[in-house]
Amino acid sequence: MDYNRIREKLSILADAAKYDVSCASSGSNRKNNSGGLGNSTGMGICHSYTEDGRCVSLLKILLTNHCIFDCAYCVTRKSNDIPRAAFKIQEVVDLTINFYRRNYIEGLFLSSGIFKSADHTMERLIAVARKLRVEENFNGYIHLKSIPGASDELMYEAGLYADRLSVNIEIPTISGLKLLAPDKRHEDFTQPMNKVKNEIIRYKDELKVNRHTPKYAPAGQSTQMIVGATGESDRDIMYSATHYYRNYGMKRVYYSGYIPVASDDRLPALGSQVPLVRENRLYQADWLLRFYGFSVKELLDEQKPFLDTDIDPKLSWALRNMHLFPVNVNTADKQLLARVPGIGIKGVHTILKARKHRALTWDHLSRFQLALNRAKYFITCASPDVYHRDREAGNLKELILHQSRSKYRHLHANQLSLFN
Amino acid sequence: MEQATILLYDGSFNGFLTAVFKTYSDKIATVDIQRADKGQHGLFSDAVHVVTDTALAQRVWHGIRKKSGQAIKEIYFAFLSEQEGIERLLLSYIRRIFSEVRAVRSDLGNEMVLRIEQLARKVGREKHRMEAFVRFQLTADGIYFANIEPDFNVLPLISRHFRSRYADQEWIIYDLKRNYGLHYDGSCISLINMDLPKSFTNTLQLGDEFHESEASYQELWGTYFQKTNIRSRINKKLHEQHVPRRYWKYLSEKKPLQALPGA
Secondary structure, rough: HHHHHHHHHHHHHHHOOOOOOOOOOOOEEEEEOOOOOOOOOOOOOEEEEOOOOOOOOOEEEEEEOOOOOOOOOOOOOOOOOOOOEEEEHHHHHHHHHHHHHOOOOOOOEEEEOOOOHHHHHHHHHHHHHHHHHHHHOOEEEEEEEEEOOOOOOOOOOOOOOEEEEOOEEEEEOOHHHHHOOOOOHHHHHHHHHHHHHHHHHHHHHHHOOOOOOOOOOOOOEEEEEEEEOOOOOOOHHHHHHHHHHHHHOOOOEEEEOOOOOOOOOOOOOOOOOOOOHHHHHHHHHHHHHHHOOOHHHEEEEEEEOOOOOOOOOOHHHHHHHHHHOOOEEEOOHHHHHOOOOOOOOOHHHHHHHHHOOOOOOOHEEEEEOOOHHHHHEEEEOOOOOOOOEEEEEHHHHHHHHHHHOOHHHHHHHHEEEOOO | OOOEEEEEEEHHHHHHHHHHHHHHHHOOOOOOEEOOOOOOOOEEEEEOOOOOOOHHHHHHHHHHHOOHHHHHHHHHHHHHHOOOOOHHHHHHHHHHHOOOOOOOOOOOOHHHHHHHHHHHHHHHHHHHHHHHHHHOOOEOOOOOOEOOOOOOOOHHHHHHHHHHHHHHEEEEEEEEEOOOEEOOOOOOOOEEEOOOOOOOOOOOOOOOOOOOOOHHHHHHHHHHHHHHHHHOOOOOOHHHOOOHHHHHOOOOOOOOOOOOOOO
């Protein structure tokens, strides 16, 4: 094996794949029953983290970065003058197996530029997955990219070998898509998504009758949207995310702050800053929707098309709904506790357990993993009340900002100095 | 004043549970349980050596499990933290579990209960880290070898994970701090002690005890690790939070990378 040649290809094709955010390796249920290699059950594992702080769980590469499309936001678009490379199927298989055996990774995330046609590309991706499963007896995690426009038959076959399938919607609005990816139609994205959704439903139904039903994408499907490329609002993004969660049964929607990779009049200029804070706030909002019982309308609406950047969306919601607070931690129900700024789901469970035994005081609460610097203004407990809650929302926000050290504080330094 | 009796055990979890059994069967009131090799018993106390008895240990194990399956797991995890005084803490916890009708584990407003829960969680985190950070290096005789220095004694906890994952390869995970390891020979796991000439960190030069392809794969992995990073998003603080520096020396991706020839 020519390691240097492989290393060159890996350099090019890992570099081109890194803009795909997803690295999840959780939620599958592939046991190693055959005495073969690997398993992927339940919890995912992040084997390392890159210097940008992102998890490395899968070998995330493109099969090739040759592409017939010319999407403005994409680094591998055909008009971009970059080195191109292509892996052979066996090369990807060898890399995956050898990395996996050394405990570097949980599995493979394979995507590709589109060469010849959508179906032709999809076939090659499936060939890699098939080889891993059938010839190498590999039970690790496989995430395949659904190529926009791939046929239903291929999407069916892909799900038989993959744990997760994803197709990236990339541009949250249809007008944005027309502007930046004129070769692609909205339906090209939704068609494979729909097929996968229906197959997952069918698989789950058949599983109830026959537990030997061949697995179909047991870790579900996901998608990704670029943030900050087309002037879309947070409301556009979160409403469309809600749409995909609800109508396509998505396991995850990822948000990817646009990193300028091309100079193009339609896009932010090269070198402009990646909207990291905005991306972070969107993820926080996403969590509120999925785990904290919020509906998207409570966070964003026509009057409020953007999330606050200086405070998190839960605090922002609470400040707009001061009439609901303070809540008593010793009596409030679970749903309401989860809505208190500074109390996370783990904190909720701790409180629910502990209060069965005794009335909780500040002393107890301070030993739990809560962000009391925020929470204390929204709760009461068995101790005497020391935090004056007859505050205006505006004052309270400044007070909290002043007393906490946000990692984004430097970005808002100007606003804060007004109150110093 | 009643004489304080100290039970000395061999350091194993079964040994500890045997000692717990003794406190009940011999009705010992004031008691501490200490490892025989670390015992610092005072002048005015009796020290009694407890001989580990798996059958007695099992009775305690099942007794606790009958009260709460989660509690016994938590006790085991907390025990493996090897914290100073952990035996005394766990003993009073176990006593409370046996003496009360209602569940004790959820009483997180109680300092002891909370402390044990937190310790168990810390050990759980270290277990998960080791499942992530073990880096096997293929030896010349075909064994996937890794050495580690975990903060807590997590080898017993990770053994099942690695066995079911790497069922078709021979491997060794060796804890340098506690000087013992797991060896899987393709069918079962045994505990081993080795006289390692040195620790095998992620050095650039691999000795000839390793397979000829090993250096190449480490280089490929290192290349991947660098190329998958997005420079414009750099956040080293977050990086070090997730991968604390003390783990770096055994991580293959943290070794300096030689430039590609011709690049």
